[in-house]
Structure formats: structure tokens, C-alpha cells
Amino acid sequence: MGCGCGSPCTCTTKEGFTVPDAGTLKCSLARKLIPVVDRIRDLYTQLGARPYRVWIIRTRFAGQRRGVGVEQVTHELELLPTPLVVDLRSLSEMVTPVGVNEQGIVQLQYISGRYTEEQLIGVGPEGSPVASNETVYYEIEFFRADGGPSERRRFRLDSAPQYNSTQFQWLVTLGSTIENRARDRVPEG
16 A cells, blocks of 8 residues: 555554654645645635735844844745735734834734745755844735835744644744834845
């Protein structure tokens, strides 16, 4: 019997039950259906029901720690198909001595199962962890109806990403931050 990947079964069993491991999960039907589910989810974007884009941004400061020196973007990962942004009602504007800032949390749902937890927490494309002079955050850009330049809102990851294999999705909770990037995409933080 095969494990779903077309090769002879190499599954480990215990007491007649399959013991999950990376190889078994890689060949599973749930993993094979992710591209199909992603195409269906993309229909929401095609219909205009998700009028925004979502990125994971990694930046590096010129100094030895965060906040020291000039900050430069080193990597941008756009989440596709576009995930669902949930509960913007929890964002509120707070008046501070330096201006008005948004505060609150949002959720991203239906993030494709093709991403890994490492990607969603900001581990670099070559597998490097976030260094002491680097930052990782999410940005959401909501498009303006008039087509003018729009602002990217910056969010931090508030909890570990959760994976739901029966819904082929990751779910993340994000908290708003004070420093959004300028409209020319230069970091301001």
C-alpha cells in the first residue's frame, strides 16, 4: 500500500496505526490538495473581495542592534494567495504627544499551507534566525478606491502561527506597531 505519494509505503506503524513523520506528511493527501485550495482562494482576490496585499518584511540596521544606524529592507515575502484579514474593528486610533497611532490586533486567516512556520516567524530565506540588529514584521497595504498611493500598515507577530491541516491554512495574530514605512517604502522605524 502507498502513502499517497505513489511510492511504496515507508510509513512507520505502531499497534496498527500510522506514526506521523515528515516523510509521511510530505506525501499526504492534505499536502497534495494545498495547490488546489490555493487556486480556489485566489478567486476572492480576482473578484476584488480582498483589496489589499500582505507581506512579511525583514530589515537590518547598520549598527550591532535594533534601532542603531540606518535600517534597510533585506527581504520581502508576499503572502499569496492573499490571506483574509479579519477583525479590523479591533484597531483604534490613540492620540499621543507625537500624533495619532493605530493600536489593536488583527488576524490573518487562510494563509496557504505551502508556507512553513519558519517563514511566517521570519526566519531568513537561507534559514538564518533573526539577528540582534534585524527586525521582522508584517505589512498590510489596503488600496485606495481612487487609485492613489496607499499606506502600508506595520504589524508584529503576536503569537506563534497556528496550522489547521483540515482547512489547509495557517492563522496568525498580529498586533499593530507605531512605525509604518513611508509611502516610498523606506523604513521609518
